[in-house]
Amino acid sequence: MGCVFGKEASKRKEEVEFARAEEGVVQNCGNVKEGGEEEKSKRPKGERRRSSKLKPNPRLSNPPNHVHGEQVAAGWPSWLSKVAGEAINGLVPRRADTFEKLKKVGQGTYSNVYKAKDTLTGKIVALKKVRFDNLEPESVKFMAREILILRHLDHPNVVKLEGLVTSRMSCSLYLVFEYMDHDLAGLATSPTIKFTESQLLSGLEHCHNRHVLHRDIKGSNLLIDSEGILRIADFGLASFFDPNHKRPMTSRVVTLWYRPPELLLGATDYGVGVDLWSAGCILAELLAGKPIMPGRTEVEQLHKIFKLCGSPSDEYWKKSKLPHATIFKPQQSYKRCIAETFKNFPASSLPLIETLLAIDPAERQTAAAALHSEFFTSKPYACEPSSLPKYPPSKEMDTKLRDEEARRSRAAGKANAAGVKKSRPRDRSGRGIPVPDSNAEMQANIDRWRLVTHANAKSKSEKFPPPHEDGTLGYPLGSSHHMDPIFDPPDVPFSSTNLSYPKTNFQTWSGPLVETSVDAPRRKKNMAGNGHRQSKKDSYR
C-alpha cells in the first residue's frame, strides 16, 4: 500500500472508475441487468448468452422496508442500509467513540487504515476507514461486497472482520480487524518461508471451498502477526464464483507481477487457478528473495512468463480461445526452464512450483493438492509458529518512516561529516558506532527488497489519491477533538457487533459484463498501457 499524488492519483481513479463501469456494478444486490444488446456487444466471441441464468439472488437483495427501518433504528445510516442492507444484515454498529486512533498504518485507493485501541476491551485493532465518493451507490456496493465476503469466511489464515463502526448520522464506515504487525512483503527474506506458504495455501483452500476467489494475492496483502500467523487480507477485489455455473468475470484483476497468463490474455471464465498462480509466484519469490517476474507492462509480463514457463502449445492457443491470444502469441517459442532457473531452490519445492506455475490453469490443480505436495510433507517439516523468530514491525508505513529517517540521518551525516572534516579532520575517537542488532541486516535487506517491490510493481499503492487528513490521532474517534465530521453525537447505545453469518452454500451473485457508463470507451483508451495493478474494486463480479 502506499500513496501517490496529483496526476497519478486522478489517473488511478479514472482507471478504477472505468473498470467499475466495465464490470457493471449496477447488478449488485439483486439489480441484475438481463443481457441486452449492450451486454451482447461486450460478450467475448464464442461465449453463450447467459441472461437466463442472471436472476437476482434474493439473498443479496436489499432488505424489505421493515428491515431497512430496523437497521436504521439499530444505528445504521440510511444510505448504507439502502445500498448494502444485505452486507450489514443482523449486525449492530459499534460506536466510533469507543475506539482511540493511534496511528495511520496504511492507505488504499478507497481507504485509510489506522492502528487503534478498542477502549472497551483494551485490544489493539486495525480500523479500515472506507471512503465513499459522495456516497455513490456504486462505491458503497464495492465495500458491501468486501464485507459480505469477509463475513462468509472463517479461517485462521484469513483476516477476520471483527466489527463495523458507524452511526446513523455518519457518512463513512470503519471495518474493524485484528491488528497485524507485518506483511509478507516485509518479511520476504525471513526463514519462515515453508511455514508461511502452507498458511497461504490453507487460507486459499478455505476461500476456494467457500467459493471465493481473492484475485489479488501478493506479499503486501498477506499479513503476519507477531506470532507468525499469516492471514490473507484485502478482499476488495475478491469475488464469489460458482464452479458449476461459470459466468464471465473481469480479467482486469491481480497485480501485474502475480497475474496469470490467462488473465493477461483476457480470460473471463477463470477459476481458482488465478490465485494458485499468484501463490506460485509468491513461493518462488520467497525462495529467491526477490520477485521472479517483475514485468513493467502486460506485454512484458507475458513475455517473462513465456520465457520462464514456456510458450503455450498450438493446442493451448486453439483450445483457450482467449480474447487477446492473436495479439499476444509470441513469434518465437520458448522452452519451459523452471527447474534450471531455480536449480538452487530446495528440490522438494520444484514440483510444487512447476504445478502452480503451469500455463494451463487446469494443471495448477487446487490449494488442497498443493498442501499435499512433497514440499510440505517431506523433511524438514514446516515449523511451528511459536518457534519463529520475532521481528520488528514491518508494515509499509513503518518501512516508509524508516526510509525517511534513514534519508534524514544520511543527509545529516553528510552535513556533519563535512563540518567535522573541516574542523577536526582526524578526530574519529569517541564516535559511537552502533552495534548491529540481530535483525538489522535482515531488516535492511527487507527494506531494500520492499522498496524494489513497491517501486517497480506499480501496484495499486503507486496510484493512490493524495493522502487525506481525515483523522486526528490519539483521540477517541467520536470525540470533539476528532476532526472527522462523520461521527455525530452518539445516538445509538453501544452493543457489540455480532458478525456470525450463515455458512450455507453461497450462490454466485454477480451479473454480466455490461457497459454501464456512457464514456467507458474513452476511459478504456486511457487505460491502455497500464500494465500494473489493474483495478481496485474494479469489478463487481
Ligand SMILES: Nc1ncnc2c1ncn2[C@@H]1O[C@H](COP(=O)(O)OP(=O)(O)OP(=O)(O)O)[C@@H](O)[C@H]1O
Ligand atoms: N488488519 C490489519 N492490521 C494491520 N494493518 C493492516 C490491516 N489491514 C490492512 N492493514 C494495512 O493497511 C493497508 C491497506 O489495507 P487494505 O489493503 O485492506 O486497503 P485497501 O483500501 O483495500 O487497499 P487497496 O485499495 O490498495 O487494495 C495494508 O497494506 C496494510 O498495511
